[in-house]
Amino acid sequence: MAALVQGVRGALAISSCLLRATLPRATIVGLQQKGIHTNLCGVTPSAALLRSRNESKVAAQRWMASNPGVKPTVVEIKDRVLRVCKDFDKVHAEKLTLETHFLNDLGLDSLDHVEIIMAMEDEFGFEIPDGDAERLLRPADIVRYVADKEDIYE
Amino acid sequence: MASREAVRAAVRQVRPILSADKGEARKRVLNLYKAWYRQIPYVVMDYDIPKSVEQCREKLRQEFEKHRHVTDIRVIDMLVVKGQMELKETVEIWKQKGHVMNYFKETEEPKPTDFLSKFLAGHE
Numbered sequence: 001m002a003a004l005v006q007g008v009r010g011a012l013a014i015s016s017c018l019l020r021a022t023l024p025r026a027t028i029v030g031l032q033q034k035g036i037h038t039n040l041c042g043v044t045p046s047a048a049l050l051r052s053r054n055e056s057k058v059a060a061q062r063w064m065a066s067n068p069g070v071k072p073t074v075v076e077i078k079d080r081v082l083r084v085c086k087d088f089d090k091v092h093a094e095k096l097t098l099e100t101h102f103l104n105d106l107g108l109d110s111l112d113h114v115e116i117i118m119a120m121e122d123e124f125g126f127e128i129p130d131g132d133a134e135r136l137l138r139p140a141d142i143v144r145y146v147a148d149k150e151d152i153y154e
Numbered sequence: 155m156a157s158r159e160a161v162r163a164a165v166r167q168v169r170p171i172l173s174a175d176k177g178e179a180r181k182r183v184l185n186l187y188k189a190w191y192r193q194i195p196y197v198v199m200d201y202d203i204p205k206s207v208e209q210c211r212e213k214l215r216q217e218f219e220k221h222r223h224v225t226d227i228r229v230i231d232m233l234v235v236k237g238q239m240e241l242k243e244t245v246e247i248w249k250q251k252g253h254v255m256n257y258f259k260e261t262e263e264p265k266p267t268d269f270l271s272k273f274l275a276g277h278e
């Protein structure tokens with residue numbers, strides 16, 4: 001039993017980074033909506049991983065299931081994307097429109113682009129795989145991608 | 155002359171370590187960056203280090219910028235492997251606070267500037 005737990009922990013450790021990314025969002029949502037108390041600090045990583053994996057899945061599903069009607073419109077998505085881009089301190093707000101290219105127009109490099117995509121993942125609450133992420137080079141692309149993922153049609 | 159050509163042809167193709175081409179190597183590097191970026195708030199929390207999350211992220215960016223000019227795919231793979239090892243040790247808390255703080259320590263001693271330091275160092 002102990003060996004099984006250890007093996008699982010070892011396997012989960014590499015993916016723990018991605019997992020822990022979903023953790024705070026799910027637990028914050030859980031706290032706000034259902035008043036579930038989850039103890040994030042001071043818990044050993046392995047126990048937190050095994051327990052939180054189930055919790056984050058359940059809590060994430062609850063978020064979408066309990067508010068089925070609340071879906072952002074395309075205008076809202078545009079606002080959120082632009083706001084996240086403006087908050088990024090390496091971006092000059094006056095040059096930012098929906099069509100500015102991150103690498104060419106704003107002069108960011110690929111690591112900055114990765115950070116922006118991560119900020120979008122945190123904002124909208126779903127994972128963006130690498131193959132898709134490297135094609136999202138303008139805010140307009142990101143808006144279209146999020147709208148496709150969330151099934152929002154104008 | 156012929157042997158030199160043969161050597162050059164043989165040296166041009168080497169066994170890859172992990173990635174076969176630049177695109178794959180680039181993906182590995184960006185994934186490693188993402189993993190470290192996401193792990194940093196937990197590092198600051200678990201190890202209780204006297205640095206903020208922003209400072210740690212800056213240090214992460216510096217470490218990646220150090221090897222920005224590398225073009226050899228095998229070298230990139232090796233650096234990614236080493237970075238992944240560091241990440242594993244940091245995630246599992248096999249390191250201790252001192253090991254994590256080593257990232258913020260300069261490894262080279264600065265050269266002495268005033269007379270007394272130069273004298274003690276031997277007038278280098």
